[in-house]
Amino acid sequence: MNFDLTDEQRMLDDAFARLLADKCDFETRQKFTRAAPGFDPALWEAMAEMGLFALPFSEEAGGLGGTAADTMLVMERAGRALLTGPVLDTFVAAPALLSQDGSDAVLSLIEEIIDGAVTVxxxxxxxxxxxxxxxxxxxxxxxxxxxxxxxxxxxxxxxxxxxxxxxxxxxxxxxxxxxxxxxxxxxxxxxxxxxxxxxxxxxxxxxxxxAAALIAETEARLLAAACAEAVGAMQALLDQTVDYLKTRVQFNVTLGSFQAVQHQAAEMMIATELARSMSYFASMSVSEADAEARARRLSAAKVQINRSAREVGQKAVQLHGGIAMTMELAAGHYFKRLTMVEMLFGDFDFHMDRLSALGGLGE
Known part of the structure; x- marks a missing residue:
């Protein structure tokens, strides 16, 4: 399987990363999360101007016909930036639920969603x-x-x-x-x-x-998107932790010089890479026509994502020390988001039970 990004996907990833770096730094995010609507309308408008909300809709519905891999890229970047707003439902659920309805009323709504005028x-x-x-x-x-x-x-x-x-x-x-x-x-x-x-x-x-089939497909796409978002948050948390260990001085040496600390950081990296692999697997699985096979694969992916999210989050807090529990440091906010993503669309026990009931991955 070829996991290399196409030129178009690289351009998408780079453009979205630049937009988030410019308009969604940690301080700006904190300002908008203190009250409703909980996100920056100007950033939402800029995302629409980029064509992000057109990406997941089918061409017949007026969109760009993007793939699950495109959604994975966008959601991973959203996770890295701790992006707030109704992104999951507007960017993932709405296209899955509305693209097949060709009525004039729905097509008009889709146009407004693509333009950034309607959130879902x-x-x-x-x-x-x-x-x-x-x-x-x-x-x-x-x-x-x-x-x-x-x-x-x-x-x-x-x-x-x-x-x-x-x-x-x-x-x-x-x-x-x-x-x-x-x-x-x-x-x-x-x-x-x-x-x-x-x-x-x-x-x-x-x-x-x-409706039953649409709901099942939408839940699959939402779960895969949440996996990608979690991977982005884990990567950002890993990067921030490594930077902290390189600069925080204790006993006249940097924390990163201690071998036990290096082992902890290495375990964070391994957990993140395991999660990334399963996020790819989840994105590949959303188009599986066999509903039972799709459920097995997505549950397997969510089990590893949840396990990795907890390990990366807890180790990051431990390595940052008490400062990770303050509102001023981003690490604690990433930890909270990863904890919430663990619960989204089924926690560890739910997906272990479902995987067991379906006879395991079987592949």
């Missing part, structure tokens, strides 16, 4: 067991129920909601100004935002297609 929150299956139900109302539908832990659910312009319709899964679009919609936002520990969203006979438009 995906209110997926609620981890707390709560559910939303849909019923026909005139020529449309209304939703009732509650979703918790919705990423940027109070700030997004458009909600994509999974709901139960006549006992079967269905997907709906809900605009932020819809009647009967209540959104309560809050900050999360990693500098991102979450929300509790309540639907009370809220008007919604159904998304065409096989």
């Amino acid at each position: 929150a995906y209110a997926a299956k609620d981890a707390t067991g709560q559910k939303v139900t849909a019923e026909a109302a005139g020529e449309g539908f209304v939703l009732s129920g509650k979703k918790s832990l919705v990423r940027y659910g109070a700030e997004a312009d458009l909600l994509i909601v999974s709901a139960e319709l006549n006992g079967a899964p269905a997907l709906f679009l809900v605009k932020s100004d819809a009647a009967g919609l209540t959104r309560t936002g809050y900050p999360t520990q990693d500098g991102q935002r979450g929300a509790e969203v309540v639907f009370a006979a809220t008007p919604a438009v159904q998304i065409a297609g096989d």
